[in-house]
Amino acid sequence: MLNRRHFIATGLAATALPAAAQAFELEEKFKPTTVSISSQYAPGQLLVLPRAHFLYFVTAPNEAIRYGVGVGKAGLQFTGTATIDVKKKWPTWRPTDEMIERDPSAYGRFKGNDYVQPGGPENPLGARALYLFQNGRDTYFRIHGTNAPRSIGRSVSNGCIRMLNEHVQDLYERVPIGTVVTVL
Numbered sequence: 001m002l003n004r005r006h007f008i009a010t011g012l013a014a015t016a017l018p019a020a021a022q023a024f025e026l027e028e029k030f031k032p033t034t035v036s037i038s039s040q041y042a043p044g045q046l047l048v049l050p051r052a053h054f055l056y057f058v059t060a061p062n063e064a065i066r067y068g069v070g071v072g073k074a075g076l077q078f079t080g081t082a083t084i085d086v087k088k089k090w091p092t093w094r095p096t097d098e099m100i101e102r103d104p105s106a107y108g109r110f111k112g113n114d115y116v117q118p119g120g121p122e123n124p125l126g127a128r129a130l131y132l133f134q135n136g137r138d139t140y141f142r143i144h145g146t147n148a149p150r151s152i153g154r155s156v157s158n159g160c161i162r163m164l165n166e167h168v169q170d171l172y173e174r175v176p177i178g179t180v181v182t183v184l
């Protein structure tokens with residue numbers, strides 16, 4: 001029988017676990033699923049619907065793989081059309097100057113230096129990154145993995161499109177340099 005002391009001790013023990021050790025289950029709707037899509041999107045193209053928190057990889061006419069994503073907070077989202085001009089495995093990361101200015105408590109360690117966080121499990125870009133460019137210029141927006149899986153299905157990032165690491169690794173293998181990405 002559970003008593004108050006056992007209940008409180010169990011709750012405290014659960015909060016003491018590292019985030020990675022705590023169970024995480026992705027909502028079913030955000031797991032990769034083959035779905036129908038409008039014929040206006042060509043095979044090989046990516047479509048992102050930030051309000052719905054979905055990214056679609058068009059695999060055939062009227063067919064796509066839908067992935068759940070995390071997207072930018074209000075006012076920080078990318079919209080428009082871009083191409084993937086760079087792909088990286090375990091990319092390095094540095095916040096933009098705007099991010100450092102907007103949230104110095106989170107990014108203060110990057111102020112006044114040229115430190116770049118190495119790739120790896122603690123890196124916010126996760127296992128893979130697809131770099132979005134417009135007219136040959138880096139937009140500084142990415143489709144990337146995440147070390148914060150609970151952000152999938154939410155609008156919490158600084159503008160990038162986040163995916164679970166295993167999902168972005170799958171997508172990374174499917175899309176070549178030059179892939180068109182449309183974010184509505």
